[in-house]
Amino acid sequence: MVLVFTTVALADIKLGAIFSITGPASYLGLPEKQTLEMLVEELNKKNGINGEKIDLIIYDDKGEDAEARKKFLRLVQNDKVIAVIGPSRTGTSLAIKELAQEMGIPLISVAASKTIVYPVQKYIFKTPQSDEQAVEKIYDYLKKNGKKKIAIITSQDGFGDTGRNALIAEAKNYELEVVADERFKDTDKDMTSQLSKIAAKKPDAVICWGVGPAPAVIAKNYKQLNMNIPLFMSHGVASKKFIELAGAAADGIYLPAGRLVVVDKLPDSDKYKPILMAYKKSFEAKFNSHVSPFGGYAYDAFHLFKMAVEKAGKDKAKIADALQNVKGFVGVTGVFNMSKDDHNGLGKESFMMIRIKNGEWEIAE
Amino acid sequence: MKKLNLFYLSFLAIVIVLFYIFVDNQFYKSILIYIMINAINASMLNILFGYTGVISLGQAAFYGIGAYTTGILTVHFGCNPLLTILIGILIASFVAFLVGYPTLKLHGHYLAMATLGFGMILYIFFNEFSNYTGGPSGLVGIPKLSLFGFGLDNEDKFYVFISIYFFIFSILLELFDKSYMSYKLKFIKESEFASKSFGVNVSRVKLIVFVLVAAVTSLTGSIFAFYSGFISPVSFNLKYSIDIFIMATVGGLGSIVGGTLGATMLTAFPELITNFEDYEMIIYGTLLLIIIMFFPQGIAGIFKKFWGRYVKS
Numbered sequence: 001m002v003l004v005f006t007t008v009a010l011a012d013i014k015l016g017a018i019f020s021i022t023g024p025a026s027y028l029g030l031p032e033k034q035t036l037e038m039l040v041e042e043l044n045k046k047n048g049i050n051g052e053k054i055d056l057i058i059y060d061d062k063g064e065d066a067e068a069r070k071k072f073l074r075l076v077q078n079d080k081v082i083a084v085i086g087p088s089r090t091g092t093s094l095a096i097k098e099l100a101q102e103m104g105i106p107l108i109s110v111a112a113s114k115t116i117v118y119p120v121q122k123y124i125f126k127t128p129q130s131d132e133q134a135v136e137k138i139y140d141y142l143k144k145n146g147k148k149k150i151a152i153i154t155s156q157d158g159f160g161d162t163g164r165n166a167l168i169a170e171a172k173n174y175e176l177e178v179v180a181d182e183r184f185k186d187t188d189k190d191m192t193s194q195l196s197k198i199a200a201k202k203p204d205a206v207i208c209w210g211v212g213p214a215p216a217v218i219a220k221n222y223k224q225l226n227m228n229i230p231l232f233m234s235h236g237v238a239s240k241k242f243i244e245l246a247g248a249a250a251d252g253i254y255l256p257a258g259r260l261v262v263v264d265k266l267p268d269s270d271k272y273k274p275i276l277m278a279y280k281k282s283f284e285a286k287f288n289s290h291v292s293p294f295g296g297y298a299y300d301a302f303h304l305f306k307m308a309v310e311k312a313g314k315d316k317a318k319i320a321d322a323l324q325n326v327k328g329f330v331g332v333t334g335v336f337n338m339s340k341d342d343h344n345g346l347g348k349e350s351f352m353m354i355r356i357k358n359g360e361w362e363i364a365e
Numbered sequence: 366m367k368k369l370n371l372f373y374l375s376f377l378a379i380v381i382v383l384f385y386i387f388v389d390n391q392f393y394k395s396i397l398i399y400i401m402i403n404a405i406n407a408s409m410l411n412i413l414f415g416y417t418g419v420i421s422l423g424q425a426a427f428y429g430i431g432a433y434t435t436g437i438l439t440v441h442f443g444c445n446p447l448l449t450i451l452i453g454i455l456i457a458s459f460v461a462f463l464v465g466y467p468t469l470k471l472h473g474h475y476l477a478m479a480t481l482g483f484g485m486i487l488y489i490f491f492n493e494f495s496n497y498t499g500g501p502s503g504l505v506g507i508p509k510l511s512l513f514g515f516g517l518d519n520e521d522k523f524y525v526f527i528s529i530y531f532f533i534f535s536i537l538l539e540l541f542d543k544s545y546m547s548y549k550l551k552f553i554k555e556s557e558f559a560s561k562s563f564g565v566n567v568s569r570v571k572l573i574v575f576v577l578v579a580a581v582t583s584l585t586g587s588i589f590a591f592y593s594g595f596i597s598p599v600s601f602n603l604k605y606s607i608d609i610f611i612m613a614t615v616g617g618l619g620s621i622v623g624g625t626l627g628a629t630m631l632t633a634f635p636e637l638i639t640n641f642e643d644y645e646m647i648i649y650g651t652l653l654l655i656i657i658m659f660f661p662q663g664i665a666g667i668f669k670k671f672w673g674r675y676v677k678s
Contacts, residue, residue, distance in 0.1 A: 059639070063599065064599050064600065065503070065593065065595065065596070065597055065599055065600050066399065066593070066600055069395070069593060070392070070395060070396065070399065070636070073391055073392040073395050073520075074392045074636075076391075076392070077390050077391050077392035077393075078390070078392055090502040090503075091501065091502050091503045091597040091599060094502065094503055094505050094595055094597075095503070095593065095595045095597070098594050098595070102519075113502055115502070115505065156493065157492075157500070157501055158495075158500050158501035158502040161495055161500055162502075
């Protein structure tokens with residue numbers, strides 16, 4: 001499914017994008033596509049980049065590796081784009097990154113895994129935070145509050161796996177002891193056995209890493225077992241959907257999340273507030289749906305591309321160099337400081353510790 | 366014994382060679398590579414279902430066994446690439462034997478369910494055995510295949526390699542179609558009882574076909590892993606099993622060119638109509654519907670109907 005969005009007569013800068021607009025990962029791809037279309041439309045009204053309009057070509061990879069590979073070749077060979085934004089999933093991004101590197105096409109992925117940009121390759125970048133940064137944020141908070149023993153409970157999928165590895169690896173650096181390491185399946189309907197085991201070990205804090213309905217089940221069981229230990233969750237549950245599912249049991253849970261969810265509560269002095277509000281307002285006015293962090297990844301990717309082209313023109317190698325030299329760009333997700341060793345450029349400060357109170361997000365730090 | 370369809374084989378050869386000479390676009394070449402891979406898988410399913418009458422909705426699992434054996438052995442253990450293809454074939458054959466021995470006694474819907482279940486189990490296995498398979502986010506860094514000192518490191522070279530493989534495969538397929546074996550299989554499909562009374566050992570023949578089909582599918586899976594350099598469970602899910610099933614059905618069950626025709630159409634067609642944006646799915650669906658409703662013998666049936674005198678398929 002192609003969505004050739006604008007075919008401007010004098011279109012000069014060709015930008016390609018691959019998102020999972022249909023299929024199981026469409027909750028990622030749709031806001032990304034909408035955001036990108038909105039931004040390109042706005043920019044083209046304002047005369048584009050250096051007076052040249054942007055021709056945006058978006059393809060749907062349906063969340064499949066082979067499809068992403070085909071669409072990438074199509075963008076490069078037929079549409080002759082100078083850079084590609086996307087794909088939405090870690091798997092589809094990994095499927096085309098070698099190709100992008102070989103063909104010398106700057107690729108700004110909007111998928112999370114660290115493996116996309118490590119080891120660093122000249123043409124490969126990504127905008128979402130890595131799990132390590134979320135873990136560091138939680139551990140900072142725990143250390144500040146004098147916690148020593150932690151228990152972790154992680155889901156048995158890609159997200160839970162990388163989270164678990166990061167939680168265990170980083171614990172040493174923060175002098176934390178992992179006293180329990182439990183797993184759960186996304187389809188589990190009851191987690192009391194895992195939680196009882198954890199309670200018996202008497203940790204100072206419990207960290208749960210998962211997405212979807214399972215963390216909500218954990219939150220409910222947690223309340224049923226009357227566990228009074230602070231419960232932490234990952235950024236994977238930073239959506240209203242989670243609060244709806246967990247209901248009253250969500251109260252008191254801590255999690256690291258991007259600033260987008262608490263934009264209304266940020267002080268006016270916050271340097272992120274203007275850009276977040278602007279994005280939120282224009283997105284919600286145009287599409288009549290809630291803004292999501294996933295769209296924010298596409299927002300940042302597009303602005304990185306725009307900055308690079310403004311500086312370097314349309315030469316692909318120069319665009320990649322310019323992307324690598326981006327410093328201090330304040331995006332929706334955080335401040336990007338790229339370098340030759342870091343093609344993500346975000347630090348742990350891109351997350352904020354957030355607490356759920358009465359079904360609302362609240363800043364906890 | 367009938368004569369070989371030399372017209373079809375030379376037509377294939379000419380198309381493949383002309384394409385290589387005149388099309389200097391890696392995107393189109395990659396489409397043709399996928400067509401050939403799908404054609405081999407669909408043709409193998411065609412032999413299984415169209416000829417022998419054994420339905421299988423778990424072919425993606427054998428494809429995955431080949432791909433993952435190659436991926437894991439090259440990435441984690443640094444094995445010789447060609448050796449991994451062989452090991453993949455052995456594992457797939459062994460698994461096919463284990464699965465086929467009890468399940469091939471089933472028929473119709475029950476067999477479909479059993480093979481479907483097998484496909485799901487393998488899919489879960491690819492996801493959960495994450496220390497080796499890389500789990501849901503996939504396995505990165507599969508090296509490029511090199512044969513006799515030639516590295517197959519870009520689409521052009523790989524195109525040549527897979528064309529040769531596909532052409533040899535097509536010749537073997539054609540030989541099979543005109544052999545005594547294909548009549549034996551069709552006999553089983555027509556009536557198991559009749560073939561039994563003629564002394565055909567039905568369960569043994571079915572098992573052999575099932576294992577051979579799994580072996581070739583695994584070989585193709587290994588080649589796919591070398592081509593894409595990256596594999597993840599998404600490529601081996603139920604949807605892919607169904608896709609090749611549709612290809613075989615639309616192409617023409619029980620016709621030797623059916624798998625290739627179906628794969629060509631169903632792989633190339635969506636790429637041609639991507640410019641229709643939101644209507645793509647509707648056009649695609651309507652076309653499938655028309656073929657299935659009015660041409661139950663698939664595209665091969667259409668050819669037979671109109672050019673039957675000249676093209677014996």
